Amino acid sequence: MEIIEVDAYYVPPDFRSQVKDFRTEVYQDENITIHLKIPQISNSFVETLTDHLKKRRETYLASLPIGKIIDVLDEASRKWLERDYPLRKLALKTIPFTTRFSREVVEASIDVEMGSSLREDIWHALCSEIKNPLFLDDFQYSPELNGYSRAFGPKLIISIFSENIPALPHLLFMRSALLKAACLGKVATGEPTFAPLYLKTIEEIDPEMAESMAVLYWRGGEQDIEEAAFHHADAVIMFGGVEACESLREKIPRGVKALLHGHRLGFGIIGQKRLCRKGLRELAASVALDCSMFDQHACLAPHIYYLEAGGEVSPKEFCRTLAEAMERLNLKMPRGKISPGEASAIHQLRAKYEFRELNGEEVLLLASPHGTDWTIVYEKDPGIFSPSPLNRFIRIFGVEDILQILPSVKSIAPYLQNAAVAIGDEREKELIRRLGELGVARITSPGKMPIPSMMWHHDGISPLASLLRWCDIEKKDP
């Protein structure tokens, strides 16, 4: 039996003496015991900590050149991409345990997240949102203004992480650092181990920068602590359920910026031109990846793939090729463990499709040979956007004309986010235009749904620019 001690928190080196009381939560299964160390915190503790983070930001991070910040973040990502990096190895033990994702899913997730967080990605993200990253360092000449501009980030950002995507919290620390903001993260109960490890990496590279970053755990809605934290923040970023986001919105004081990323729904669309024999296996492998990555827990994941009839390969035939791809991928990157309720939901829904199929309806059920590992159900588009029970359960809806899907997509407009589109003829432009109008925030190709670039306007907003405050100099004579 292996015993691992791991922290569910991170405070900067110079603040550590202030953390005095801990409790330990013990998690164990047959092979591994995890001792999760959690500090006892109060609202005054949170106040002292936020104060420390802001002060140390002021003396260091606030005046650190953006180029140097990017160096640190790039190096951190590169460390995490190394197979032998000790903290990565540790995370690969703890995250599968806390989230019940398979080790392979967690590994892929770290590779995807860190692989899209390298120097070039960061630089592009900055350029795409604020044109010239040097605006963050000092006043820069702006020809349109015919003057000088400078961008100031928040002093302190509170980031509330969700547990559905392992290795995502690093993105919030990266964004904060790029804005030269101190950042206090709150980890999710379901996955408290990654964020503290990531900050240890920052500490290894630049301990002074780490002085303005911390991670704590408190229960969502813990009034005193949240009030203390929000009171000292300039911005709050949250990932979580729609209701959790709504209830948080009410608690955020006026004047504090809030970026709330509630749960969203994704889908894919493949036109008849793309449903051909050539490249069929590759296309199926791409769709399988979209449906399997993060076990479909990400907002980015598709619930439905719409397939257009009339191509060389029928939607039903595509389902059979997709089934092979799902099974292959499951061998390579197994689905994680799921709760009895999640498994039961899959069995019950499978039964509905199986009986409709046995009844002679135009329905197809294809399922993993064992358990609930993956499921494909095919039917003609019922005209309702039906969410999937997740955990690698994909609905394939057959349509006569791809533009028919727009009304049902419109019905979930507030929750639209990510769409894979492969039409292959002149209608693609029109479809993309309509999807954009309806509220889709990201359009990509099959196989790329779970891998947004860092340049992406996350949920349709500019995650960096929207937190900036500008100062312009409009003055002819100096």
Next chain:
Amino acid sequence: MMKEFPKEALDLDEMILSYIRRGTDHQDSEEFNRLALLVFELQVKYIPIYRCYCEKRGIHPENISSWDQVPALPTDAFKVMDLAMFPSFTVRTFMTSGTTKPEERGKVGYDDGGLQLMDATIDEAASVFLFPERIKTKILILAPSPDTVPHMIMAYGMNRLKESFGLPQSRFLIGQDGFEVQVLVDELRRSEANGIPTTICGGSFGFVNFFDYCREKGLRFKLPPGSRTLDAGGFKGRSREVKREEFVGAGEEFLGIPKYYSVNLLGMTEVSSQFYDNTLRNFQRGLDLPETKVNPPWTRTLVVDPDTLEPLPQGKVGLLRHFDLANRGHIAAIQTDDLGRTTSEGFEIYGRSRGEEARGCSLTIEEMTRIQKD
């Protein structure tokens, strides 16, 4: 269309009926298994879609020897089609509740024989678990009568209790205008005065609403000895969940009913039989047995792994799967999404594994008994 009800079904019903009529104090497993396999054979023969379902799994009546090899049907299958054995002989259809979308309601059709089997299970189980001293009481029912809600299986069952075990003053208390709370109060006062033991039965949440009403109005009753409550439905998916001890405590406080006289039962639209707590039986018979839901001899309950649906050993937590001989008219083996574990006499239920959808008849009853605050 079938003109005459097949004799082999009539004969089988006769056999099952006499097995049920032997009561609950035996465990004739051999006969249970024999009847279970006959039921399965008949269901495979007459329900073509179930036959296909079993064939896909390589199961035929000839190649199995035990009831636990019979393929179980997930409850949601009843939402997509009629699985009655003889649809042209269906005399009554019960529907699951918990949702207003008609396409999301499971439908279970009963022929005459099936209804007779269900009636027999109600009589036999109630006479041991609800009225072990074999008395008749005044029965007050916190539910609408079957005339108003013909599709609600709980209303049907409670009506049967009223007919078999109720004194003439027994009645339903949810009418066209909703919950007749004043009538209930008057009836309970009358019982206090004339000393006639009274049974109140209905959805668990209906009781909670009434307890809230009593608390608010400062009402307390001291019902005569031998009075009891029977609640069904539970609290999953409700605005609030009430612990069993709290529920029983409220029964003592507001109605004066001792804790052993608060009986809970699990009933499902897809399963004809009912699963009672053994509390009152144990008390009456002086049995020192652990509290549990009991499988009457004509039923069995298995616990299966939620992912693989393979049976789990006794004591392990998983999904409950019931086999009910009284389900002759539709499908005997039912895969639920309730979490629980088996015990020596039956099983414990921990609620639905899927939290998001409310289940059971209790929901509509809650809506009907919700007392307007004035």
